[in-house]
Structures are given as structure tokens and as C-alpha cells.
Amino acid sequence: MEYILQGVFQAFRLLFSGDPETFSAVAATVKASSFSMAVSLVLGVPLGFVLGHLRFPGRRQVRLVVDTMLALPTVFIGLLVYAFISRQGPLGGMGLLFSLPGIAVGQAILALPIVVALSATAIEGMDAGLRTTLISLGASRRRLLVTSLWEVRHGILAAALTAYGRVMTEVGISMMVGGNIKWHTRTITTAIALETGKGMFATGIALGLVLLFIAFAVTLPASLLRRRRQS
Amino acid sequence: MKNSGRWIVAGTLLCLVLLMALPCGAADRTLMMATTTSTDNTGLLDYLSPEFTKATGIELKWTAVGTGKALKLGENCDVDVLMVHAPAAEQKYVAAGFGIARREVMFNDFVIIGPPADPAGIKGQSVTGALKTIAAKSAVFVSRGDNSGTHKKELSLWAANGGAVPEKQSWYVQTGQGMLASINIAAQKNGYTMTDRGTFIKYAHTHGGNPPLVVVVEGDDILKNQYSVMQVNPARCAKVQNDLAKQFSDWICSPQAQKLIADFRLMGKQLFTPNAK
Numbered sequence: 400m401e402y403i404l405q406g407v408f409q410a411f412r413l414l415f416s417g418d419p420e421t422f423s424a425v426a427a428t429v430k431a432s433s434f435s436m437a438v439s440l441v442l443g444v445p446l447g448f449v450l451g452h453l454r455f456p457g458r459r460q461v462r463l464v465v466d467t468m469l470a471l472p473t474v475f476i477g478l479l480v481y482a483f484i485s486r487q488g489p490l491g492g493m494g495l496l497f498s499l500p501g502i503a504v505g506q507a508i509l510a511l512p513i514v515v516a517l518s519a520t521a522i523e524g525m526d527a528g529l530r531t532t533l534i535s536l537g538a539s540r541r542r543l544l545v546t547s548l549w550e551v552r553h554g555i556l557a558a559a560l561t562a563y564g565r566v567m568t569e570v571g572i573s574m575m576v577g578g579n580i581k582w583h584t585r586t587i588t589t590a591i592a593l594e595t596g597k598g599m600f601a602t603g604i605a606l607g608l609v610l611l612f613i614a615f616a617v618t619l620p621a622s623l624l625r626r627r628r629q630s
Numbered sequence: 631m632k633n634s635g636r637w638i639v640a641g642t643l644l645c646l647v648l649l650m651a652l653p654c655g656a657a658d659r660t661l662m663m664a665t666t667t668s669t670d671n672t673g674l675l676d677y678l679s680p681e682f683t684k685a686t687g688i689e690l691k692w693t694a695v696g697t698g699k700a701l702k703l704g705e706n707c708d709v710d711v712l713m714v715h716a717p718a719a720e721q722k723y724v725a726a727g728f729g730i731a732r733r734e735v736m737f738n739d740f741v742i743i744g745p746p747a748d749p750a751g752i753k754g755q756s757v758t759g760a761l762k763t764i765a766a767k768s769a770v771f772v773s774r775g776d777n778s779g780t781h782k783k784e785l786s787l788w789a790a791n792g793g794a795v796p797e798k799q800s801w802y803v804q805t806g807q808g809m810l811a812s813i814n815i816a817a818q819k820n821g822y823t824m825t826d827r828g829t830f831i832k833y834a835h836t837h838g839g840n841p842p843l844v845v846v847v848e849g850d851d852i853l854k855n856q857y858s859v860m861q862v863n864p865a866r867c868a869k870v871q872n873d874l875a876k877q878f879s880d881w882i883c884s885p886q887a888q889k890l891i892a893d894f895r896l897m898g899k900q901l902f903t904p905n906a907k
Contacts, residue, residue, distance in 0.1 A: 485707075486867065
């Protein structure tokens with residue numbers, strides 16, 4: 400059991416001694432997850448608005464599909480993305496395999512349903528009176544969109560944080576698509592899988608704690624934003 | 631108060647921009663290799679790759695998977711060169727036209743390891759005899775179960791002398807994981823497993839020379855473990871970097887690299903014996 404304590408100490412050592420292998424994994428994790436989050440938010444929030452706001456035929460079926468996609472297993476996404484970007488696959492010419500952009504594509508597929516479903520739910524839960532008021536005041540469609548999104552910004556922030564948590568902690572896509580290549584596509588999670596496989600439990604625990612530090616650094620500004628609203 | 635929100639948003643954007651600018655550390659010429667877990671887990675590739683870069687200016691990237699998956703990655707043209715250890719499968723692979731220029735690089739041997747108390751009493755037996763005893767006594771045996779070179783070898787040993795290959799027996803544990811992971815599972819279950827000697831030495835080294843599992847069967851001729859390098863066939867895969875793959879193959883078979891392999895030691899023990907022709 401002593402490796403738990405060892406792991407805690409080692410986490411601080413890895414972070415504050417500037418261990419190059421750890422920082423390479425941190426950079427890989429942060430880069431891949433930032434790209435995928437940017438893509439999934441740009442695509443997902445407008446789609447979520449459409450799904451939550453407009454009433455169109457087949458809406459409930461679309462919602463059902465999106466909700467089902469929330470359960471997409473990461474290894475399965477990894478396998479599908481591999482099949483497409485392998486040199487034998489339809490997108491083989493793009494050179495995405497064993498690269499961070501390749502991982503980001505898979506992670507965006509993972510994050511998109513979360514962003515769409517949760518922002519649609521936030522829009523649905525919006526005060527119905529607001530919409531009527533806005534329309535009666537003669538608001539344009541664009542104005543309606545912007546005001547609605549602003550009104551539910553905390554719901555969308557929650558959607559983004561949920562998706563970010565899932566993206567940053569997944570192993571399946573990074574392993575299948577990235578190949579866990581040292582100095583290149585080794586993320587914190589694939590490094591944990593590798594170290595655990597090698598029986599280096601303390602290093603695995605240390606890396607897990609490093610991941611939590613990053614999560615803290617990301618959620619802190621979000622929490623500040625929320626506090627600002629309450630004050 | 632409104633200002634602080636703007637600052638946070640601006641700060642986040644700035645961070646994103648800085649992030650994109652981070653260097654990726656890619657050299658001009660990069661060779662992509664698929665290899666087995668043993669060459670990576672033992673630290674051999676970490677030790678060899680800077681020397682290779684020094685000698686040729688080529689950066690070596692590798693993904694460490696079982697031999698089965700490594701061969702598949704080559705078949706799909708996703709890597710340039712392969713370093714694996716399943717001679718029978720490799721010969722079929724070359725015959726099928728997926729790989730070319732197979733060259734032997736180095737060898738070590740497989741050993742059967744188990745608890746020092748040896749509950750099934752197999753110490754000193756021949757390897758096929760030991761496996762029969764394990765089956766007869768239903769002693770726990772951990773198998774890679776992942777189509778790797780070690781797994782293929784283990785299956786061939788069960789089948790030798792007309793023996794039955796276990797599959798669903800409760801004492802036969804198929805992990806589907808890498809070699810060190812499987813050894814750790816065997817140690818937890820107080821069972822036996824088969825490993826290449828290089829990985830075992832690494833395991834013993836990690837445990838400060840006093841590992842929970844020890845070698846119980848070794849030294850049989852059929853336990854030889856040959857590693858070879860193959861280039862992915864450029865006639866099938868237009869985009870593979872065959873010139874780089876060939877340089878790697880030539881380098882690792884060169885006297886200089888062969889000496890490096892012979893000098894690679896843990897706890898004073900040699901992990902691989904070079905034997906390139």
C-alpha cells in the first residue's frame with residue numbers, strides 16, 4: 400500500500416522538478432483536448448440550440464439518437480477513427496494516424512453529443528416567458544439566439560465542463576489512434592495505462608494526480624465566472 | 631465586476647493561442663515502427679533510439695503493441711518498419727507480400743516463472759512436461775491471450791506432443807494485456823506464466839532483485855525467442871518510407887548496434903543476445 404503515499408509525493412516531484420516526460424504528456428493531453436473541445440463547442444452549441452429551441456418534425460427521434468450517442472464507448476470511437484485514417488482507409492492520405500490531431504478528431508466525436516444534449520436541455524429549461532417577451536418586443540432571430548444563449552450560459556458552461564472532463568480522461572481513443580508514442584502522442588491517461596501495466600503503480604498514481612491538477616486549473620476560472628453572477 | 635469576466639475570457643483565449651504555438655518536436659525525417667511490448671518495456675528502445683538518431687539523423691517513433699497487432703499495422707501500411715518475435719508468423723507474412731527483407735536481429739529465451747514455493751512441483755521438468763503437470767493439477771496459469779509473439783509461442787508449446795490447448799478452464803487466465811501486466815496478474819494470483827527473459831529481468835529489477843515470481847523452467851531448446859526486423863513492402867504501400875526503414879534495418883544489424891544490444895544490461899544481466907548475420 401505504500402505506493403499510494405509514494406505516488407502522492409512523486410506527483411509533486413514530477414510537477415515541480417519539471418520532469419520532461421511528464422510535461423510532454425501534459426502538453427499532449429492539453430493540446431488534444433483543447434482542439435477537440437474547440438471543435439465540439441463551435442459545432443455543438445448551435446446544434447444544441449436548434450434541438451432545444453425549434454420544434455420540427457422528427458425532433459424527438461434526433462434527441463433519442465443524440466442521447467444514445469452519450470454512451471459511445473471510447474475504444475469503439477478509437478477503432479472507427481482508426482479505420483478511417485489508416486493509410487488503407489478512406490481518409491488515409493491525411494496522415495492523421497499516430498498524431499495529436501487524429502486523437503482530437505476522435506475526442507471531438509466523443510464530446511459533441513455531450514455538448515449538444517446538455518445545451519439542448521439548458522435551452523429547453525429556459526424561462527418560456529423570456530421567449531415570448533423577446534418576440535413581443537420585436538427581437539430579430541439573431542437577437543433571440545444570442546439572448547437565449549446568454550441566458551443559459553451557465554448551463555452551456557456546465558455542458559462544456561462535463562465534455563472536457565470526459566475528453567481529458569479518456570484512454571481508448573488516445574491509445575488506438577495515438578499509439579502511445581513517447582514524446583509525441585503519449586497523453587497522461589495512456590501513460591497511466593502503460594505505467595500500471597509495467598507495475599509502476601506509484602508513477603501511475605502520480606500521473607493521475609497531475610491530471611487532477613490540470614482539471615482544477617480548468618474549472619477554477621469557470622467557478623469564478625459563476626461566483627460573479629451570484630454576487 | 632463585469633471586467634473580471636472579460637479578463638478571464640481573454641486569458642483563456644490567450645492560453646489557447648500560446649498552446650497552439652508550442653513546439654511539437656518533430657524532426658525532419660521520422661521513422662515509424664510497430665514493435666512488441668518486450669522491446670519497449672525492458673527499456674531497450676529508449677536506450678537504442680538516441681544512438682540511431684545520432685548515427686543516421688533519423689528520429690525513431692514506435693508504438694509498442696503485441697506482435698499480432700504490429701503485423702496488422704504493417705499490413706495496413708500504417709508503419710514503415712516492424713520489429714517482432716514470431717518467426718513462423720513472420721515467414722507467412724513475407725510470403726503473403728506484406729513484409730520484405732526479414733532479418734534476424736537478436737534473441738533471448740522464454741522462461742516459465744511461478745511462485746518460489748512451486749505449488750505444482752514443475753521445477754526441473756522439460757517445458758512440455760511442466761505444462762502437462764500444470765494442466766493435470768489445475769494450477770493457475772496466466773496467458774497473454776492477445777495473439778502476441780509470446781502468446782503464439784505458448785500456444786505452440788501446449789499443442790506440442792499432441793497436448794490440448796486450454797481455453798475455458800478456470801485455472802487458465804487469459805489477460806489480453808502486455809507482458810509486464812500479465813506477470814503482475816500472475817503474481818497476484820500466485821500462478822505461473824511464460825515470459826521472455828528480458829522482460830523477466832526488468833521485472834526482477836523493478837522489485838529490487840527480489841521478485842515475487844521466479845524462474846522455474848528454463849533452458850529447453852524450443853524456448854528460444856528470436857527477434858527480427860522487417861520492412862513494410864513498399865510495392866503494396868506507396869506511402870511508407872522504405873529508405874528510412876532500410877536504414878534502420880541496416881543500422882540495427884550493424885556491428886556497432888549489435889554491440890550496443892549486447893551491452894544492454896540490468897542488474898548485471900544481459901537481456902538480449904545479438905545474432906544478426
